[in-house]
Amino acid sequence: MVGTKNMVTNFKNMNDNLTIAILGLGEAGSHFANDLADLGVKIIGFDPNPKRVLHPTIEMKSSNLEAAREATIIFSVNLSSVSEEVAREVFPVLDASKIYLEMNTSSPDKKIAIFEMIKSTCVKYVDLAIMAPVPPKGIKTPFLASGNGAKTFQEKVADLGLDITVLSEEVGEASTRKLLRSIVYKGVAAVICEAMEAGRKYDLESYIREQISSVIGGNDGLIDRFVEGSKTHALRRMHEMEAVVEMLENQGIDPIVSKAARQNLEKLL
Structure with missing residues (x-):
């Protein structure tokens, strides 16, 4: 000791x-x-x-x-x-x-x-x-x-x-890599949040969980982490996706999905 x-x-x-x-x-x-x-x-x-x-x-x-x-x-x-x-x-x-x-x-x-x-x-x-x-x-x-x-x-x-x-x-190299990664993670999170909301609305949550799980490798717990993480950190992640949109627009890319991910986070607020 x-x-x-x-x-x-x-x-x-x-x-x-x-x-x-x-x-x-x-x-x-x-x-x-x-x-x-x-x-x-x-x-x-x-x-x-x-x-x-x-x-x-x-x-x-x-x-x-x-x-x-x-x-x-x-x-x-x-x-x-x-x-x-x-x-x-x-x-x-x-x-x-x-x-x-x-x-x-x-x-x-x-x-x-x-x-x-x-x-x-x-x-x-x-x-x-x-x-x-x-x-x-x-x-x-x-x-x-x-x-x-x-x-x-x-x-x-x-x-x-x-x-x-x-x-x-x-x-700029570190921030570029982070924001490129954010396109993937926040985009996937937005899709999962919307799918779960729709599944509950139609009283088919178990079914939609199965569909999501088949895409993300059978990890049901990961679905909840995506949903809860998006809610808990909505404000910070919304600003993060605003930075993504700015970065992509500066490169002449129309960030359709990233804008939608940002809108999903704003809705969660």
Whole structure:
């Protein structure tokens, strides 16, 4: 038992010089903050309207600017609609010693626009895509990373055991892959939600479950996860599909199915 305690203490001591600011403490941000605090990382946070229970060691600041000022790594975990505003707010304290992680579900063009906005500070920039629901894995959720700071970020947090795949130094590559994946997952979820609604309406839920199950590999439980996940995370996923639509339209693609998936999520709200 003593040996185990010493191992935990030593592990936490390795992270004493790592300070991370987490801007946005909603579902994802609060999970990341609490998990990192449990690992012994000094966490500074800001959220204009915090609602989640946070680890007692997390130091809350009065603004994004004040939270970012002391940090070596900055997680921007907000809605895409405010991501540019957050970057502008913290601009005065960015420099070459810091790493800025743009983690919002934005289109690649918006990720690039934010990089262009702050690159004169010489901050290391990471387009970081969250590739699975944050609960239950929290900070161990798989990430895709691209940008000129991606490799440095991976090296800085190597002791924490995060699941980070570095793609390249090209801003937008991680977000592009995430949104391409979203076309599939959110599109399938929209079809399943609509089919289940129709099955219940016709009093044929068992029948429609069989039809869906035959397509998705006989996993009946997965049907419920698609339906419940769409309801629980409707707002965030709606914004995600808006980013998909923007990305596809910028490439001259008419995103008929992605628009419908977005409309399904809006209906679920």
